[in-house]
Amino acid sequence: MYNCSRRQLLLAAPAFVPFFGRRAKAATAPVSRVAVTACQSYGAALVPALDGLFDRLDIGRLVNGKTVAIKINMTGSPNSRVGYVPLEDTVYSHPRVIGAVVYLLGRAGARRIRVLEGAFDRSEPLEEFMLEAGWEPLDILNAAPRVEMENTNIAGAARRYHRFQTPSGGHIFPGFDLNHSFADCDVFVSLAKLKEHATAGVTLSMKNCFGSTPISIYGDSAGVEEPNEAPRGGRGMFHDGGRQPSRSAPGENGPAANLDPGYRVPRIVADIVASRPIDLAIIDGVRSMAGGEGSWIPGVAPVRPGVLVAGLNPVSTDAVGMALMGFDPMADRGTPPFEESDSTLRLAEELGVGTRDLSRIEVAGPRIDQLRFDFAGPRKLRRARLQADARPQRSLLPS
Amino acid sequence: MPVDVKIVDGEWPGLRLSRTSGEAVDAGPTGAPWIDSNTWRVQLERALAPNKRVWVRSKVPDRVILAAEIPVAIADAAVAGGQWIITLPADFQSWAQLGETLRFFAAHPDWLAAETKAVLGVLSSFTGPKQAMASEVLNLTARMHQPYRILLPGQPIPDLRAVIYADSKPTPELRATLENFVRKGGLLVAMDNTWGLDEGSSVGTDSIEHSAPISDTGGNGSETGLQTHPRFTLYKAGLGRLAIPKKAVVDPFQFASDAQTLMSHRWDLVTFWNASAYGSHLTELPRDGVLLHLVNYTGVADANQVTARVRGEYQRAVLRQPGHAPQNLPIQTVGRAAEVYLPEFVSYAGLELS
Numbered sequence: 001m002y003n004c005s006r007r008q009l010l011l012a013a014p015a016f017v018p019f020f021g022r023r024a025k026a027a028t029a030p031v032s033r034v035a036v037t038a039c040q041s042y043g044a045a046l047v048p049a050l051d052g053l054f055d056r057l058d059i060g061r062l063v064n065g066k067t068v069a070i071k072i073n074m075t076g077s078p079n080s081r082v083g084y085v086p087l088e089d090t091v092y093s094h095p096r097v098i099g100a101v102v103y104l105l106g107r108a109g110a111r112r113i114r115v116l117e118g119a120f121d122r123s124e125p126l127e128e129f130m131l132e133a134g135w136e137p138l139d140i141l142n143a144a145p146r147v148e149m150e151n152t153n154i155a156g157a158a159r160r161y162h163r164f165q166t167p168s169g170g171h172i173f174p175g176f177d178l179n180h181s182f183a184d185c186d187v188f189v190s191l192a193k194l195k196e197h198a199t200a201g202v203t204l205s206m207k208n209c210f211g212s213t214p215i216s217i218y219g220d221s222a223g224v225e226e227p228n229e230a231p232r233g234g235r236g237m238f239h240d241g242g243r244q245p246s247r248s249a250p251g252e253n254g255p256a257a258n259l260d261p262g263y264r265v266p267r268i269v270a271d272i273v274a275s276r277p278i279d280l281a282i283i284d285g286v287r288s289m290a291g292g293e294g295s296w297i298p299g300v301a302p303v304r305p306g307v308l309v310a311g312l313n314p315v316s317t318d319a320v321g322m323a324l325m326g327f328d329p330m331a332d333r334g335t336p337p338f339e340e341s342d343s344t345l346r347l348a349e350e351l352g353v354g355t356r357d358l359s360r361i362e363v364a365g366p367r368i369d370q371l372r373f374d375f376a377g378p379r380k381l382r383r384a385r386l387q388a389d390a391r392p393q394r395s396l397l398p399s
Numbered sequence: 400m401p402v403d404v405k406i407v408d409g410e411w412p413g414l415r416l417s418r419t420s421g422e423a424v425d426a427g428p429t430g431a432p433w434i435d436s437n438t439w440r441v442q443l444e445r446a447l448a449p450n451k452r453v454w455v456r457s458k459v460p461d462r463v464i465l466a467a468e469i470p471v472a473i474a475d476a477a478v479a480g481g482q483w484i485i486t487l488p489a490d491f492q493s494w495a496q497l498g499e500t501l502r503f504f505a506a507h508p509d510w511l512a513a514e515t516k517a518v519l520g521v522l523s524s525f526t527g528p529k530q531a532m533a534s535e536v537l538n539l540t541a542r543m544h545q546p547y548r549i550l551l552p553g554q555p556i557p558d559l560r561a562v563i564y565a566d567s568k569p570t571p572e573l574r575a576t577l578e579n580f581v582r583k584g585g586l587l588v589a590m591d592n593t594w595g596l597d598e599g600s601s602v603g604t605d606s607i608e609h610s611a612p613i614s615d616t617g618g619n620g621s622e623t624g625l626q627t628h629p630r631f632t633l634y635k636a637g638l639g640r641l642a643i644p645k646k647a648v649v650d651p652f653q654f655a656s657d658a659q660t661l662m663s664h665r666w667d668l669v670t671f672w673n674a675s676a677y678g679s680h681l682t683e684l685p686r687d688g689v690l691l692h693l694v695n696y697t698g699v700a701d702a703n704q705v706t707a708r709v710r711g712e713y714q715r716a717v718l719r720q721p722g723h724a725p726q727n728l729p730i731q732t733v734g735r736a737a738e739v740y741l742p743e744f745v746s747y748a749g750l751e752l753s
Contacts, residue, residue: 079671079672079673079674079675080672080675081672081673081704081706083704084672084704084740087672122656123629124656124660125660128663128664131663131665131667132664132667132670134670134708134733136734154629229629230629230630230653295673
């Protein structure tokens with residue numbers, strides 16, 4: 001019989017987790033109320049709709065007197081649209097939702113609010129990125145007292161990174177070095193868009209945090225030894241394992257054995273969310289897009305689901321988000337929307353972040369079937385069409 | 400050759416084909432396709448020799464030349480008032496398209512004299528050790544769809560928000576001119592990190608850089624622009640700012656990009672969506688309004704659905720392109736800008752806003 005002390009057992013715990021601990025954690029993962037509401041436009045109805053969601057979650061108790069950091073979603077270039085449709089109506093969290101959330105959290109007593117994003121492939125101030133996208137950042141900065149913005153792709157004002165450890169060692173990363181703003185806050189909010197994702201199936205409040213990682217360390221031009229504070233490029237290493245982050249930050253648990261993006265991305269997202277927990281998850285589904293997360297995905301189209309979702313647990317909030325999209329949150333690899341990927345929800349659940357089991361989640365507001373907007377049906381048709389029409393993509397070159 | 404003509408050796412305009420991956424297109428620093436263009440060069444040569452016409456000579460690349468590349472090359476020079484010396488492949492047959500393009504630009508002689516509409520100026524002698532870097536800043540700034548005026552030493556500085564000073568060691572007179580521009584509210588971005596520090600006796604004690612650098616007061620979103628920058632030391636004087644690089648500039652793309660951020664995209668005259676393979680040039684119309692030149696370097700009518708947003712209040716948008724009747728386009732008013740959804744076009748379109 002193998003003989004070991006309790007201390008030895010605890011030290012070896014991460015190695016046992018994949019076999020025992022994670023399944024056990026899934027069964028007992030935390031659960032929290034998720035609030036949903038219909039909202040058909042970004043006009044006058046928006047603030048009351050969000051206000052109603054926040055009431056049901058007792059947001060005042062969460063943010064009163066606190067410093068709040070809000071990670072928004074501005075994935076991809078600010079100069080690339082789905083057709084002629086503004087980015088905020090398809091790809092990005094809508095600036096009016098951001099402004100309304102800032103206003104309501106300020107009204108609820110937040111002492112200081114920081115709006116964060118690792119803006120696509122650059123280190124310029126977030127305000128400048130917004131201006132490039134055609135937004136007016138002052139609308140957000142003036143929505144409450146003491147509002148700031150930070151591009152978290154670099155060290156920024158603090159000039160150093162904060163180390164976040166992934167509980168139980170993580171699926172792939174045992175920890176991450178992130179911009180100080182993720183540590184210098186009492187409440188962390190993920191403000192996401194209700195979208196499908198070409199690699200990870202869906203992108204909701206958890207996948208939004210993929211962009212929390214600084215490209216100075218995790219980007220294509222990251223420094224080998226130290227972060228590159230003038231970085232460019234995306235986070236290719238997370239997708240393909242082609243390289244490791246700057247040596248100043250924690251590397252992967254082992255050599256990248258599985259280079260499948262559908263394996264890696266959901267695990268890394270789960271690791272990020274476990275290492276920097278989300279206190280409030282908000283999903284903007286008023287207007288969005290179907291078929292993927294950005295204009296660069298073939299076959300995407302603007303849609304108007306007309307819903308807003310908020311919850312205190314990101315896994316449970318994303319589970320309700322998936323259900324509102326017509327997907328089964330208990331689905332896993334091989335089942336839509338995870339035809340070619342693992343489920344981020346299941347992987348985060350295994351890390352003890354929260355439950356995806358709808359039977360355990362209290363949904364406050366209209367019933368899910370009353371608000372459901374069908375992403376699943378068109379997805380099936382679109383995928384069948386793309387497979388039938390599988391010809392080489394059009395080049396930029398003249399033919 | 401006519402005496403009033405200056406011939407410059409330029410690029411073969413178009414998307415640069417990768418030297419390493421066959422038919423793939425090379426990417427620029429932002430991942431957008433890299434474009435070889437002579438537009439900036441024509442603008443520069445016209446600024447250096449305003450009384451001369453600029454003709455661009457391009458060496459035919461050693462590959463198959465597509466018919467669509469010829470109108471693109473003509474437009475690429477014409478938008479800045481130059482002429483591309485027509486260089487055709489032996490098997491060229493698209494005479495009708497060539498004729499349309501030539502007739503189109505010949506029918507708009509007033510466009511040649513049009514002044515670039517800009518909020519940014521680039522000041523340099525464009526000679527000496529900084530010439531290559533200054534020229535590259537012109538090229539890269541144009542690629543970012545940021546129109547600019549080219550300024551030469553000794554010329555007065557027009558009404559601009561920002562000036563990039565791309566030479567080293569300004570004369571005392573030029574220094575005074577630039578500091579006056581700053582004190583009146585302009586942003587001066589020096590390219591030389593020793594600007595003002597190695598001139599010792601020629602720098603007056605009231606020079607801007609003798610005052611303390613601006614400390615971090617935040618306000619990135621405000622109309623006063625950035626107050627701190629990781630790669631620049633910022634000084635405030637009067638109503639304006641002076642930005643001096645902390646280290647020698649080695650990356651012209653980073654410098655051009657930083658200069659735009661220091662000025663702030665708030666003042667961008669033109670914003671595009673889905674136009675990474677397009678070039679642009681913004682000019683004042685002789686009467687009221689502006690003309691936005693657009694060159695589609697792919698040379699194919701593409702369903703990219705390009706949107707152009709032009710700062711200013713306009714009531715009418717007309718699209719003109721070779722071989723087509725003028726087309727009125729609807730304007731979406733967005734704040735103090737006009738947004739226009741552009742239809743497909745093959746090589747060139749001029750958007751008149753009035």
